[in-house]
Every structure is written in C-alpha cells, then in structure tokens.
Amino acid sequence: EKGGYEHFMLKEIHEQPKAVQDTIAAYVKDGAIDFSEVGLTDEVLQSLERIYIVACGSAYHVGMVAKYVLEDLAHIPVEIDLASEFRYRNPYLAKNSLVMVISQSGETADSLAALRLAKDRNVPTLGVVNVVGSSIARESDYVLYTYAGPEISVATTKAYSTQLIATYLIAIQGAKVKGIIDEARYDALLKELNTLPEKIQKALDDKERMQWFASKYANAKDIFFIGRGIDYAISMEGSLKMKEISYVHSEAYAAGELKHGTISLIEDGTLVVGVLTQKELFEKTVSNMVEVRSRGAYLMGLTNYGNYSVEDTADFSVYVPKTEQYFATSLAIIPLQLMGYYVSVAKGLDVDKPRNLAKSVTVE
Numbered sequence: 001e002k003g004g005y006e007h008f009m010l011k012e013i014h015e016q017p018k019a020v021q022d023t024i025a026a027y028v029k030d031g032a033i034d035f036s037e038v039g040l041t042d043e044v045l046q047s048l049e050r051i052y053i054v055a056c057g058s059a060y061h062v063g064m065v066a067k068y069v070l071e072d073l074a075h076i077p078v079e080i081d082l083a084s085e086f087r088y089r090n091p092y093l094a095k096n097s098l099v100m101v102i103s104q105s106g107e108t109a110d111s112l113a114a115l116r117l118a119k120d121r122n123v124p125t126l127g128v129v130n131v132v133g134s135s136i137a138r139e140s141d142y143v144l145y146t147y148a149g150p151e152i153s154v155a156t157t158k159a160y161s162t163q164l165i166a167t168y169l170i171a172i173q174g175a176k177v178k179g180i181i182d183e184a185r186y187d188a189l190l191k192e193l194n195t196l197p198e199k200i201q202k203a204l205d206d207k208e209r210m211q212w213f214a215s216k217y218a219n220a221k222d223i224f225f226i227g228r229g230i231d232y233a234i235s236m237e238g239s240l241k242m243k244e245i246s247y248v249h250s251e252a253y254a255a256g257e258l259k260h261g262t263i264s265l266i267e268d269g270t271l272v273v274g275v276l277t278q279k280e281l282f283e284k285t286v287s288n289m290v291e292v293r294s295r296g297a298y299l300m301g302l303t304n305y306g307n308y309s310v311e312d313t314a315d316f317s318v319y320v321p322k323t324e325q326y327f328a329t330s331l332a333i334i335p336l337q338l339m340g341y342y343v344s345v346a347k348g349l350d351v352d353k354p355r356n357l358a359k360s361v362t363v364e
C-alpha cells in the first residue's frame with residue numbers, strides 16, 4: 001500500500017508530479033483553461049471585484065500564495081483569512097465578491113462554517129476541494145476539484161501542490177478574461193505550467209542532499225524560515241512541515257520583520273533558511289540573511305538554478321529549477337517538505353501520524 005516507500009508521506013511527496021499533472025489536465029484542454037466542470041464562467045470571473053480566501057493550516061498557506069498571484073496577475077483584490085477567524089469576526093463582504101474556501105478534506109469544521117456564513121450572506125462560494133462529495137464540495141456554488149488522489153499522511157504534500165495549481169489557473173483565466181494579459185502571455189503561462197510536473201520531479205531527484213542536511217540538523221532547537229512576498233508564503237508552509245512532523249520549533253517570518261523583535265532569538269548556530277525565488281526581492285532577503293549571520297546564524301539559501309550568488313551569503317545552498325515567478329512555490333516547497341520528512345525520520349518519529357494531530361479537523 002505504501003508502494004515500496006517507508007512512509008505514506010514519502011510516497012505522497014513522490015506522487016506530486018502526477019497529482020499536479022492530473023490537476024492541470026483536468027482543466028487545461030487544447031491549450032486553454034476550461035472551467036465548465038467547475039461552472040465558473042468567464043462572465044463570473046470578469047465581474048469579480050474581490051475574492052475572500054478562507055482556509056486553515058496548509059490550505060491557508062496556499063491562500064497566501066494565491067493572494068500574491070491573483071492580485072499581481074489578475075488585478076483582483078484578495079483578502080485572506082483563517083477560517084477560525086473569519087467565521088467569528090462578522091466580516092464585511094463587498095458586492096461582486098466571491099468567497100473561496102480551500103480544503104483538502106472538505107470537512108474542516110471552521111472552513112465549512114466560513115462557507116455557510118458566506119452562503120447566509122448570499123455571496124457566491126467556490127470550494128477548492130480534494131475529496132469528492134465532501135461537505136464543502138456539496139455546499140459550494142462552484143467546485144474546483146483538485147486531483148491529488150487520496151492523501152493518507154496527516155501532513156499534506158500533494159494536496160497542497162494541487163491546490164496551488166488550482167489558484168494559478170484561476171489567476172491566469174481571470175487575467176485573460178479581464179484583458180490584463182494578451183494571448184501570447186496566456187499561452188506562455190500555460191506552457192510553463194505544463195512544465196511543472198517535470199520540474200517537480202527534478203527537485204525530487206535531489207532528495208539525497210536534503211536527507212544529508214536534515215540528518216545534520218535533526219537536533220536543532222529552533223529553525224527560522226524567512227522570505228518576502230511569495231517566498232514568505234513558502235516559508236510559512238516549510239515551517240509548518242517542520243513543526244508538525246519533526247517537533248522542531250520553527251517560525252516563518254517576513255524577512256523584513258525579523259528585526260522588529262524576533263531577531264533576538266538568533267544565537268550561535270541557529271539555522272535560518274532564506275527562501276529566494278523572487279528576483280526583485282533577492283537582494284533584500286540576502287541583506288536580512290547577512291543580518292542574522294552576523295548574530296551567529298547558520299544559513300541555508302533556497303533559490304532557483306542560476307542564482308549562484310546566494311553562495312556568497314549562505315553556508316548551504318539548495319537549488320530548484322527555474323520557472324515563472326508566480327509558480328515558484330510549486331518547486332521551492334519540495335526541498336522543504338523533504339527536509340521536514342527527513343528530520344522526522346532521523347528522530348525516529350511517527351511521520352505519518354504525528355502526535356496530537358488528526359487528518360481531518362472536524363472540531364471547532
């Protein structure tokens with residue numbers, strides 16, 4: 001059942017090229033995005049003035065990426081909330097808006113309650129859901145299924161990756177119907193999207209390097225992940241993977257925010273992972289890495305092939321293939337998933353069933 005892998009998590013990590021491929025194939029037909037299965041028409045997309053994304057945990061981290069991509073590419077203002085906050089804060093929902101609930105299980109209690117709140121206010125809802133026929137899928141006006149297949153390991157990997165694809169597709173189609181990108185750019189984005197399965201596979205092929213590094217850092221007390229923009233969102237997910245399965249305290253920080261307090265936690269040898277996939281932000285984050293290095297931090301730099309100047313700053317550099325900057329998360333998350341996984345293995349922990357956690361959180 002684990003297909004020769006030691007854990008479901010490792011199996012599911014390796015299923016990501018296929019899960020991503022299947023999700024793209026479900027909605028990209030003959031070189032164009034086809035949302036007829038979702039029911040999301042071009043007219044609806046065109047009329048959207050605001051999207052509220054609501055989710056929990058890793059799905060919320062997808063929402064963070066989606067905010068950057070939807071705002072930058074499709075010029076749609078996005079607000080993002082944790083479902084457990086949204087449902088209790090009497091949110092003001094603007095007209096011509098859409099509430100988008102992202103959930104692997106489709107059963108997360110707070111996410112379902114957020115969806116119901118939106119329905120009570122007559123705001124259209126879109127569920128991005130993996131489990132067919134789940135509550136969120138049944139109750140949403142539009143359903144965009146992700147095609148990750150069953151996910152067994154408590155820590156999400158392949159569902160997260162397919163949720164990212166779902167949000168890229170909405171952003172690309174939104175940009176097209178709003179006339180923000182021309183045909184050539186649209187084609188180029190879809191072409192690049194289609195290269196992701198192969199590039200994710202390339203990132204997976206470097207796993208021994210992450211295994212070696214993880215075994216070296218298995219006894220770390222604290223780990224910090226820093227980045228800006230999309231790289232901050234990636235940091236959040238990398239940090240959660242580390243905490244939940246490896247029981248290593250870690251924090252993700254917007255790189256520029258560290259100096260407003262948290263930098264006092266950096267000691268000699270503290271591991272700081274700098275995520276650097278966004279060209280315009282590269283130097284800015286490097287300067288934050290230099291700041292922590294001068295306080296004794298040991299630095300891992302995670303970037304795309306070609307950005308070799310990271311080696312001037314980082315003690316250990318990890319590269320993933322180059323891609324369109326909007327899609328960077330899909331590649332940069334791979335070494336971070338592997339790092340969390342291998343730290344957990346090195347510590348002899350129950351990777352697939354970490355303590356205190358359940359696969360589907362149906363309590364409020």
Ligand code: F6R
Binds near residue numbers: 060
């Ligand atoms: C982390 C993880 C959780 C879920 C969260 C939401 O690896 O799996 O943070 O992302 O509990 O679950 P769903 O997506 O089922 O609503």
